[in-house]
Amino acid sequence: QVQLVESGGGLVQAGGSLRVSCTVSGRTLYIYAMGWFRRAPGKDREFVAATTWSGSSTYYGDSVKGRFTISRDNNQNTMYLQMNSLNPEDTAVYYCTAARSPLTSQEMGQSDHYNYWGQGTQVTVSS
Numbered sequence: 001q002v003q004l005v006e007s008g009g010g011l012v013q014a015g016g017s018l019r020v021s022c023t024v025s026g027r028t029l030y031i032y033a034m035g036w037f038r039r040a041p042g043k044d045r046e047f048v049a050a051t052t053w054s055g056s057s058t059y060y061g062d063s064v065k066g067r068f069t070i071s072r073d074n075n076q077n078t079m080y081l082q083m084n085s086l087n088p089e090d091t092a093v094y095y096c097t098a099a100r101s102p103l104t105s106q107e108m109g110q111s112d113h114y115n116y117w118g119q120g121t122q123v124t125v126s127s
Contacts (some may be wrong), residue, residue: 002026003115004096009121020121022079022096033099035059036070036081037111038123039093047109048094049081059108061117063089086125093120 008020024031035050047061049070057069069082079096096118097111107113 002028002031002098002100004098004116006096006118006121009094009123011124011126012086014125014127017082017084018086018123020081020094020123022081022118024077024079028077030100031098032102033108033114034072034079035097035099035108035114036079036094037097038072038090038094039120040089040092043092045095045111046092047111049121050103051069051079052107057105059095059105061109083123086123088125088127091123091125093122095120102110108124 003025012018014059031053033052038046038048039045048064049068050059051070051072055072067085071080080091097114098116099113103113113120
């Protein structure tokens with residue numbers, strides 16, 4: 001099994017920055033990809049960003065390209081999401097996720113292909 005624990009969410013003003021983290025534990029040998037999704041009130045879950053386990057390839061949702069950066073720290077089994085130029089539309093619960101099989105570039109953005117999920121961390125951007 002794999003456990004994912006998010007941290008770092010909070011309240012930030014529009015235009016500000018925030019970094020959320022995801023710590024991975026358990027059978028990490030079988031993780032091939034990790035990602036972030038978010039769910040805003042009354043909206044569907046949305047793909048934010050994803051990375052291969054090695055960190056060599058990264059993918060972003062259209063709404064966050066150029067503002068968010070996903071990264072991995074292999075030594076600490078931690079994944080980060082650096083969020084810059086935040087706006088109120090970024091307000092959501094952010095979920096860390098991991099996949100136990102290799103994913104195509106298209107599948108990286110599809111939540112159905114991920115097997116493990118964290119409990120989520122709230123990010124609120126005030127106007």
